[in-house]
Amino acid sequence: MASKPSEVEALIGQKYRHGFVTDIESDSLPPGLNEDVVAAISRKKNEPQFLLDWRLEAYRHWQTMQEPTWAHVHYKPIDYQDISYYSAPRAPVNAPKSLDEVDPKLLATYAKLGIPLHERARLAGVAVDAVFDSVSVATTFKDKLAKAGVIFCSFSEAVHNHPELIEQYLGSVVPAGDNFFAALNSAVFSDGSFVYVPRGVRCPMELSTYFRINAAKTGQFERTLIIAAEGATVSYLEGCTAPMRDENQLHAAVVELVALDDATIKYSTVQNWYPGDENGIGGIYNFVTKRGECRGRNAKISWTQVETGSAITWKYPSCVLKGEGSIGEFYSVAVANHYQQADTGTKMIHVGRNTKSTIVSKGISAGHAENTYRGQVKILPSAEGARNFTQCDSLLMGGACAAHTFPYMEVKNPTATVEHEASTSKIGEDQLFYCLQRGITAEDAVNMIVSGFCKVVFKELPMEFAVEAQNLLCVSLEGSVG
């Protein structure tokens, strides 16, 4: 099939479907970053002193740090003074009390994205804490959750209503100075989501946040903190989309998860930020730090991600397995098409005895894309009987793309078992021809083969989102026939 590049190119040239801009007056800070800006953000949000101090410390630390260069990605230097660090849609009153008060244009934006804000919407049963640029505009299902004792709100609300939890847990998994982008986020984060599931409570519904970058030249720096107390269970889904713009936009988020004894947190991501056009112009720089800590015995944290968007992805959702018998999982599908660059993977840090981790990574490259799996499995001397299984598979579509695998393993306890399997395959011409010979179109055949390749990961997603992820994958790769 390689003999017909023109047909392939035409099919690959699928346009980004979520590229539109909502015309809302923004209340933005001018571009630039210094201690005054950090203080201004904190003041705008009316934050307590401890948080301002924390931000300033992070900022000072950030100034001493260098942007990391080890990732297998290439981009022009980012001018951090050219970014506006705060942008909020201007609302008639400070915060909308219900959906009726939300700017209809905003709701229309969500409607275009197919995001379910209403209870009657497609994904009924999902509570959405929608982050529009920097401020949460609507939260649903709060009452039902409140009855179960679950706190699910914007980060800003949590700062005001539950400052003791914020003070206790913020930065306890990803310290302010953890890395360059995490430090930047810690200094300037504007909003995000907060979840607290109390002892013994199984969260009665899937929780979901959709992030969306709208205003031009605004970085988005959200901060998510999820705490599952002893025996609690929660499943959280994050979905992301951004409008089309020529310039690159920076997105540096931090997600922290804390699972105490016997708690389970399942965190699923469907990331569809604007990837840039077919010539590699524009697109989101997605530099994200996600880490979960199994702090208690038999705790479990499971990351599932489907990454189809962003010009550059730099992201390693990780698990620190401290509690005895705790479990970390990472299931990932990363798609890179055109000139997208993805450097993604995970870190599994085994600290406690009999801790277990599973890594399943599926990378798909098409066009001129670069797709890198980078993973670290670290077994500390204390992790008696620890076990890891890693499987990394790469699928190449066409001859101009590349896949790389960098597994790092560090085993400091002789009783540990670490297994690694890796494979790279091209979408087989044999597979494709087999489908064609059965009358199936090349597009459908590729979708089928790719979906089959990703099946083990999709199985980990909540049902509704598995369908969405599958559709997204089809759109991202339509016709990328090798």
Add this chain to the structure above:
Amino acid sequence: MLKIENLTARVAGKDILNGIDLSINAGEVHAIMGPNGSGKSTLAQVLAGREDYEITGGRVTFDGQDLLALKPEERARAGLFLGFQYPVEIPGVNNVYLLKAALNAKRKAAGLPEVDAYEFLALIKQKMKFMEMSETFLTRGVNEGFSGGEKKRNEILQMLVLEPKLAILDETDSGLDIDALKIVAKGVNSLRDPKRAVVLVTHYQRLLDYIVPDQVHVLSGGRILKSGDKSLAFELEERGYDWVKASRVA
């Protein structure tokens, strides 16, 4: 139904087919036999539309249409089925899902409504029973972890569901034990019909004990050296391919 005239084809700069002439009418079963490397599989692949082969000359009409001008999927929808010599595994893609997509692609092209999941399940269960396949095939990936015999049986199952006008079976008998061979033959025979035709590509006469051909052709060096009725297959079995080559030279 199928008319091949002076067909020549090459792959990687090497001539494989050197002028094939062959006419197949509806209702007929033709066997194409020949030694390794004679071009049998190439002929099957070229007819199905594999792009690795370069057609250098000749023409092929299928039901009056210029077959070589059609894309592989169009040929399939027009009723041409290739039973692969080495059916490929497609991990994670459900065997039945693929078959349902194939059937619906064909129906859509014919202007028929798609079959729904229930109708399809009933249909495939019936065909699977006929092919003596266990229902575990319903949930497995396409040829994933199938034994050689299971793969071949699965090809025939697909053929029975798709009901092609022209089935080209490329060494469907290789790697089958006698019981499996009988089942495969039963499947092929059940499709014999005045409106359909079958081309059996095979090394051995054994298959032809169970599927009796109307004509047998001997392919060697990319040409059909000899054609005859089923007795030719017996003669070949007895005297070997060299006999045909020798008799041709003489």
